[in-house]
Amino acid sequence: MTPDQPPGRLAGGLISPAQNTWCPGCGNFSIEHMMKSAVAELSEEGGIPLENFVLLGGIGCHGKLVDYLNVNSLYAIHGRSVPAATGIRLANPDLKVICHVGDGDIYAEGLDHLIFAAKRNSDITVIVHDNRVYGLTTGQYTPTSPTGFKGRSTPGGITEHPLNPLEVMLAAGATYIARGYTKKVRHLKDLFKEAIMHRGFSFVDVLQICATYFNLTDYYNEHAYEMQEGEVDAGRFESALGKIREWDYDREAPIPLGTFYSVDKPIYEEKFRVLTAGRPERRALVRKVVEEWR
């Protein structure tokens, strides 16, 4: 982008020509527009070239986001975008790799990949569109649906308790953990920017309204609050854990929003860089290996 363009021009250009098919009032709109703005601002203010952003989608309503933004994307399969993201980051350390995933997508189908990406401290960002219900398959319970949730596959209501995904991520080794809410868009955008710029595995669980199958707008408006400076020591595991446990996605409690944990640890992809540095002529290396075989 040339510097003489008016501010905000870049963000506008990021909307793709693909027809948007989300329901009216869907929380995905906030996530889409805040990611668009986050990318544009990081590009304009942070000097990250637009071509260095890569979005990945799982399968579900959330995944459509990657069609709606004119940014590099790999629209992957249900639950599997995270390992692909690590692959992309391994291939090119200049890329900012951002996974948009759903709660059914990543906490059910792809939980193993999420846990291992956190364990590795893979330098990628995972944004969970957590509407706590399957939308595209029309209304079944997910791993973050509250006890008693009546879905189309569980008409009698579920007896199990939801996962607290933030707690799972903290235990797994994520180095950046945050929660946002789709009705607090400016806050959400700031979290996105912070997560993308964090070196290491970044995780943002976004409480998202599902206008059709699970509209918790009133509940969230009543309970969600932005954490203030000093409410949590994001550099300390125990402090983060305590704050993360304030709400367990089940019982009624205040819902803290913001950054719970942010620490600096070695990045998984870095240790592989030396191996392929300089790109030597590999056929000569093969010949040498065979000639010196023992």
Add this chain to the structure above:
Amino acid sequence: MAEYSVLIGGKAGEGINTAGLSIAGLFSRLGYRTYMYFDYPSLIRGGHNFAIVRASDRIVGAHRTRVDVLLAFDQNSIENHRQRLHAGTTVVYDASQVVQAEGYGLPLDDIVKEEKAPPITKNSAMLGTLARVAGIGREVLEDVLRATVPAKHLEANLRVAGRGYDAVEGVFTVEPLDAPALPVLTGNEAAGLGLVHGGLDTYVAYPMTPSSSLLHFLANRAEDLSIRVIHPENEIGVILMALGLAYAGEKTAVGTSGGGFCLMTEGLSLAGMSEIPVTIVMGQRPGPSTGVPTYTAQTDLHFVLNAGQGEFPRFVVAPGDLEEAYAWSATALMLSWRYQVPAIVLTDKTLAEGAYSFDFGAVTEPPDHEPVLWDGAGEYRRYARTESGVSPLTFPGREGAVVKASSYAHDEAGFTTEESEEVIELQEMRFRKGESLGAELATYPAVKTYGARNSGMTIVCWGSQKWACIEAAEEFGARVVQPLVLSPFPVRQWKEAMIGAGRIACVENNATGQLARLLRQHGFDPGRPVLKYDGRPFAVDELATRLGEVFA
């Protein structure tokens, strides 16, 4: 023809595989071509492991039932192999373990104790006895040990080997040949080197027999070969990580066996739709399910041909020896990128973990292929429609391009579509790509033949059973026809190869005749099945007997 077979057997954990490779090294040093079959159960310590090393002045790629020397570390190694002995077989056994046997009994426990050497050096004692029995000079024996044993253990091994050498007498004489000492590699090692030849940047795999040794080999040599080797959480993670790497421009291969490939099929189908290249080394073993995990089979041909939902072109090749494993692994990777299709190198335990003399000079250098890259003109469209079906590639990070790949049916730019016409166009474009690949393969030796035409007898086989068939065929003067490429099936080359085939026998390591079924699908007569499905490869003599029933 000069040829020798040696069996060495003992418990798992005693280093039988390594000992077998040292025996192969001994013969290689004298210019012989070698092949080693390694048989082991799925356990870490105990049980019965054995290796049969066959050495010859001609190319060998299969074992025979009978052995000239039996080296036994335990009673099982005597009892399980009585049918392999002939009048001239020399038996050497560890008298500390074996209670009943005829031959040379060496008190190996006492020997290593007296020499203050670790127990693993008993293998060197056996190697020493073999050298003496086979009339191989002490200096050759010591040479082999120097080349294989780490410096700090060398002295102890030399002492113990010398004790073995002195404890027995010469029985026959292996004459040195005027031929180079070739290195002995496994099929997995040749395939791994071939992938690097083809441009491999990263190998991703989760351990599973018989492909784990490919992962171990490349991980060990990653620095020497300047590649990355990654072991993620499971095979689903493996193939997705590989697709991520390839989407961002890195040439990537993965390796697995049937069970792991089951998990990869979802990712395989994603590769088919998104047109992201990936090469899969699929080492077969007997199923269903866990099956007989450390043994061999050719039971997944139709699985790899049909795996993954939906219809998409793929490249499948089944090499039969090291030179083919090397050349075709390189080719698979290059063609996968040239045509943006998944490529599968189909091996089995016999080839993957079997060891063979590797004649690097005899490898037919595969033609080089570069991916079709975007020229930077105009707006980039990842799935631009083309005559050949191949859309030019570029990768994220390229200024001026938005690279959108997708698992959904998509338009040229990569956006999801459900429009009838676009869905049809996309499907036909994929098929054009498959046809272009098929046309390209017409210039490759996709079907190989051995022996004279018009003998009236033809043996059809694929993969690792190639050399057993070539040798057994000689007893009948029969011709051997081996399809290397199984998808897209080389119909024209097959027709040409089978002119005047006469009576046909189709040799396979499975119970249903999977190649035969594929041939029938293409309208060809597969002849009579010669099948073996006990998890073991054919011995040459065993196969000749079975073929005799067909050709009688």
